[in-house]
Amino acid sequence: MMTQINKHLKKEQKNxxxxxxxxxxxxxxxxxxxxxxxxxxxILAHLLEVKEPQMVSDITKNFPVDVSVVSRHLAILRNEGILLAEKQGKEVYYSVRYEFLSSIFRGFANAIELCCPSKKKNE
Amino acid sequence: MMTQINKHLKKEQKNxxxxxxxxxxxxxxxxxxxxxxxxxxxILAHLLEVKEPQMVSDITKNFPVDVSVVSRHLAILRNEGILLAEKQGKEVYYSVRYEFLSSIFRGFANAIELCCPSKKKNE
DNA sequence: TGTTTATTTGTGTCATCATACAAATATTAT
DNA sequence: ATAATATTTGTATGATGACACAAATAAACA
Structure with missing residues (x-):
């Protein structure tokens, strides 16, 4: 019955x-x-709009945060496969991995629809 | 040039x-x-799997957290339109709003694809 | 060499959030 | 009315995260 003995459980073995x-x-x-x-x-929406790989400092111009913050955000998006980073000299150009990104969300939408009880098998 | 005078800005007027x-x-x-x-x-995946409206206490059985935590999570999902809550006597039955949920993600996927430069207009 | 510019990384702070537990509310049954 | 059960809400705590600023790294150029 999971008697909830754990007063304040450790976070390490959680997620x-x-x-x-x-x-x-x-x-x-x-x-x-x-x-x-x-x-x-x-940031993602901006890269979708400009439709071209853009360097960190140029991206930063559009947002009221420090360039270091943008750099960290870009790294997070890159680590999840959402953005591609290409170094050219000093600059790093970030671009959207369109196919990957859209396929994840389309797959999610399909998974949800497949679970919908009112949907017949071949519909 | 946004000289970053703000040492530690307030969070209220942020997002x-x-x-x-x-x-x-x-x-x-x-x-x-x-x-x-x-x-x-x-929790969402669980509701998708069981394919039926389920009450809070039954949902909670599947997760190692307190029922109050599950209740709060359900409220967040309900407030975003992801779940529907229906009260029947003491119990509250939660179910997935399939169409709404899938349409959001499908719309996102479409938006991303439309921005993809390699995609021709009618393709 | 040193200097400038682009980006990343270190670090501290504040806000937000996930959680447990307790208490409040609501509904049904005795 | 009382009791039992389902759910929500109050509250404190620890973890996570977004941010600014400084420092480190990297690359081009003087």
Whole structure:
């Protein structure tokens, strides 16, 4: 009955889930966390808008935060496979991995629809 | 040049963005935050799996957290339109709003694809 | 060599959040 | 009315995260 003896449990052995559950198509929570921050989502939207690889300092011009903050946000998005980073001299150009990103969300949408009881098998 | 005079700025007037940017189809960061927590995502996955409205105490049996925690998670998902809550006597039954949820992610996927430069207009 | 510029990384601070536990509320049954 | 059960809400705590600023790294150029 999980008698809740743990007054304040340690955080270490908590969330290593990774693959979330038995349903295929549900993204990793870390992936969703990467796009759920307001600044990161706006950075992503900016890169989608300009449609071209852009360097860190140029991206930063569009946001009221320090360049170091933008750099960290870009690293998070890159680590989740959302952005691609290419170094050219001093500059690092970041761009959107369109196919990857859209396929994750489309897969999620499909997974949800497949679970919908009112949906017939071949519909 | 945004000389960064602000030593430690207040958080209050920070993130009221809501509509994120000029691109239609990009979800609200609060919506994405709702599904980016590991426990909430597993609760959502559980409701997708069982395919039936389920009450709070039954949902809680599947997770190693207190029922109050699950109740709060469910409220967050409900407030974002992801879950529907229906009270029947003492119990509150939560279920997934399939169409709404899948349409958001499908819309996001479409928005991303539309921004992809390699995609021709009619392709 | 040293200097400038682009980016990343170290570090401290404040805010937010996930959680447990207790208490309050609501509903049904005795 | 009292009791039992389901859910929500109050509150404190520890973890995480976003941020600014400084320092470190890297690359081009004098």
């Amino acid at each position: 290593e889930d990774g693959g979330c559950c038995g349903i295929p198509g549900i993204p990793d929570p870390r992936f969703l966390k990467a796009v759920s921050d307001s600044t990161r989502l706006r | 009221e963005d809501g509509g994120c940017c000029g691109i239609p189809g990009i979800p609200d960061p609060r919506f994405l935050k709702a599904v980016s927590d590991s426990t909430r995502l597993r």
